[in-house]
Amino acid sequence: MRAFTQHQGIVAPMDRSNVDTDMIIPKQFLKSIKRSGFGPNLFDELRYLDEGQPDQDCSQRPLNPEFVLNQPRYKNASVLLARSNFGCGSSREHAPWALDDFGFRAIIAPSFADIFYNNCFKNGLLPIVLSEEIVDKLFQEAEQAEGYQLDVDLESKTVTTPAGESYSFEVDDFRRHCLLNGLDDIGVTLEAADSIKDYEAKRRQSAPWLFNAGH
Amino acid sequence: MAGKTLYDKLWDDHLVKQRDDGSALIYIDRQLLHEVTSPQAFEGLRLAGRKPWRLDANLATPDHNVPTTDRDKGIDGIVDPVSRTQVETLDRNCDEFGILEFKIKDHRQGIVHVIGPEQGATLPGMTIVCGDSHTSTHGAFGTLAHGIGTSEVEHVLATQCLVQKKMKNMLVRVNGKLGPGVTGKDVVLAIIGKIGTAGGTGYAIEFGGDVIRDLSMEGRMTICNMAIEAGARVGMVAVDDTTIDYVKGRPFSPKGDQWQAAVAYWRTLHSDVDAVFDKVVELDGADIKPQVTWGTSPEMVTGVDGNVPDPVAEADPIKREGIVRALKYMGLEANMPITAIQLDRVFIGSCTNSRIEDLREAAAVVKGRKVAASLKQAMVVPGSGLVKAQAEQEGLDKIFVEAGLEWRDPGCSMCLAMNADKLGQGEHCASTSNRNFEGRQGFGGRTHLVSPAMAAAAAIAGHFIDVRELTH
Numbered sequence: 001m002r003a004f005t006q007h008q009g010i011v012a013p014m015d016r017s018n019v020d021t022d023m024i025i026p027k028q029f030l031k032s033i034k035r036s037g038f039g040p041n042l043f044d045e046l047r048y049l050d051e052g053q054p055d056q057d058c059s060q061r062p063l064n065p066e067f068v069l070n071q072p073r074y075k076n077a078s079v080l081l082a083r084s085n086f087g088c089g090s091s092r093e094h095a096p097w098a099l100d101d102f103g104f105r106a107i108i109a110p111s112f113a114d115i116f117y118n119n120c121f122k123n124g125l126l127p128i129v130l131s132e133e134i135v136d137k138l139f140q141e142a143e144q145a146e147g148y149q150l151d152v153d154l155e156s157k158t159v160t161t162p163a164g165e166s167y168s169f170e171v172d173d174f175r176r177h178c179l180l181n182g183l184d185d186i187g188v189t190l191e192a193a194d195s196i197k198d199y200e201a202k203r204r205q206s207a208p209w210l211f212n213a214g215h
Numbered sequence: 216m217a218g219k220t221l222y223d224k225l226w227d228d229h230l231v232k233q234r235d236d237g238s239a240l241i242y243i244d245r246q247l248l249h250e251v252t253s254p255q256a257f258e259g260l261r262l263a264g265r266k267p268w269r270l271d272a273n274l275a276t277p278d279h280n281v282p283t284t285d286r287d288k289g290i291d292g293i294v295d296p297v298s299r300t301q302v303e304t305l306d307r308n309c310d311e312f313g314i315l316e317f318k319i320k321d322h323r324q325g326i327v328h329v330i331g332p333e334q335g336a337t338l339p340g341m342t343i344v345c346g347d348s349h350t351s352t353h354g355a356f357g358t359l360a361h362g363i364g365t366s367e368v369e370h371v372l373a374t375q376c377l378v379q380k381k382m383k384n385m386l387v388r389v390n391g392k393l394g395p396g397v398t399g400k401d402v403v404l405a406i407i408g409k410i411g412t413a414g415g416t417g418y419a420i421e422f423g424g425d426v427i428r429d430l431s432m433e434g435r436m437t438i439c440n441m442a443i444e445a446g447a448r449v450g451m452v453a454v455d456d457t458t459i460d461y462v463k464g465r466p467f468s469p470k471g472d473q474w475q476a477a478v479a480y481w482r483t484l485h486s487d488v489d490a491v492f493d494k495v496v497e498l499d500g501a502d503i504k505p506q507v508t509w510g511t512s513p514e515m516v517t518g519v520d521g522n523v524p525d526p527v528a529e530a531d532p533i534k535r536e537g538i539v540r541a542l543k544y545m546g547l548e549a550n551m552p553i554t555a556i557q558l559d560r561v562f563i564g565s566c567t568n569s570r571i572e573d574l575r576e577a578a579a580v581v582k583g584r585k586v587a588a589s590l591k592q593a594m595v596v597p598g599s600g601l602v603k604a605q606a607e608q609e610g611l612d613k614i615f616v617e618a619g620l621e622w623r624d625p626g627c628s629m630c631l632a633m634n635a636d637k638l639g640q641g642e643h644c645a646s647t648s649n650r651n652f653e654g655r656q657g658f659g660g661r662t663h664l665v666s667p668a669m670a671a672a673a674a675i676a677g678h679f680i681d682v683r684e685l686t687h
Contacts, residue, residue, distance in 0.1 A: 016537075017533050017537060022650070022654060022655050027631050030251050030633065031251075031295075031298055031300075031301050033300065034255070035258075035365075045654045051658040085412060085416070085446070088412055089348065089443075089650060089652060090347075090348050091252070092251075092252065093365040096364075111413060111416065113416060114446070114448050115348060115362055115363070118363075118367075119364035119367075122366035122367070123366070172237065172380060173236035173238075174234065174378065175238075177236070185370065186369065186370050186373045188378075189373075189374045189376055189378065190373070190374060192232050195240070196240070196376055200269075200375075208476075209473045209474075209477045210244050212467070212469065212473075
């Protein structure tokens, strides 16, 4: 996994709460058996005026001029500023894959849905929870100043504005450790293989019906 | 010391290792696999040269992409080549790694969350995961069950464990009795309406109270299924006689001495009387009316006798903007009665409501009646091949067909429209599924979530109608 230590990038403000993962990447693109290539279809139904199909050349499709990511100033955005309950709904990991493929490295919101939040960490994408008040302020600043950038530092767990204001955020130690070091967490778990085997041996005794092979 | 909640007990019984940083390794007893969220996980195993940790903990079936007609053709019946590749990929992966799969032509194939319980592959006290958010369904059996992403599907395949942090405990207690015509679906929609789509974020919800105790396993599954629509990955119901009676005699269920030992353990799977919850929410069953969603989030819901809300009355500017946007997408006017919403299609199916009891409830409403001429389509999609067979044995298929509904083959179908079953732009659908998000059932489609009985009543009337006017 790609490590995340520090990132500075242009902020795209998406002013809408309860953005669900169907909206982030609609179902027809979930038919892919790959992990990459979802970027052109990120927010497909908001971004384009027509109905998207898998494996289509999106450069020829009619764009929705009102959608934030279609505004030239946000073309190279890599920090998404969002509202509460971002990523609710389906567990599809295609959502963080699409955000990542588009070029986002961090998402800032007052709250995230649990499964989406967890999926981000598996893909080197950093979800950051800041208070409603701070997020409101960042929305104002990002909308006012073209080229507005934020500096995200996972080491110090801070987000810093161009004016030098710094906001702290919380993140679990284990997730932070894996992300900072780009660790494969399957590898980390397999270091505890003996503990897993011990657990299984005990469980086989106490609940043997859980180990019946099929039927 | 305070007693333990059901969630505390399930957590403790699956704790492999507690780490100093607050994270824990939790053992997973069962993983269900389907074609959409597993291909990249198998590919990851292959690239890393890893093998599945424990083959017999896995059960696979294709469900999202399968067509609901022409199933005798098997995979060749899938017209869309991209969908076909995905189903073929699941077959190939299961064959290569040696994982039990109910393939497309197997009579046991169906929606993962229907076939797990049906087979007894879902047993009380288990931890169950699947790359699908509606895995919370299985919590109805007193299991710790939740949806995961594809990276975690791979993690469980490779290690039989997940790295987890303990959630908080919430109790949703539904007291009293439900009125006639009110079902588990109405209960869970009312709960989501009360606590909101993020109300359960960070919590494992236990559903309790007399209303839950009186429900069948099908009703409990419907409620746990939609825990995720309240933001909670986990929904649970304590084990009782209803649970144990349902599990008994199923193909994967324990037999003989093991059955006795299992039942003795399962009887402990309830929250202790002195258990402490971080949050308690109470509802009175008698207050719950048949529910209908009017917007683009499951929390945008009201009783069938209600009206579409007026955004002007909403004080919170972000919520107000959300209502304005939803009404525009849904093509609805503020303050119009719910019963004035005209429908184009009706869908009865999905992992929320495609079990035998759901089909019986819908059939009871349409029996001897005809689908409104104004509808373009009304379809019934059973949750599995076995549900389909049982319904046909009971003659339900004939009731549906005589009333003018289509009787289809099992799969996820129009719940998320990954197969050929979908809404056209601007069409309104009374749907027994779980999500009314924009575009969920088809580009520009407008979904209204309801119970099977309410969907059936809507099919007859051509618009929403209180099912109790037809049946009581």
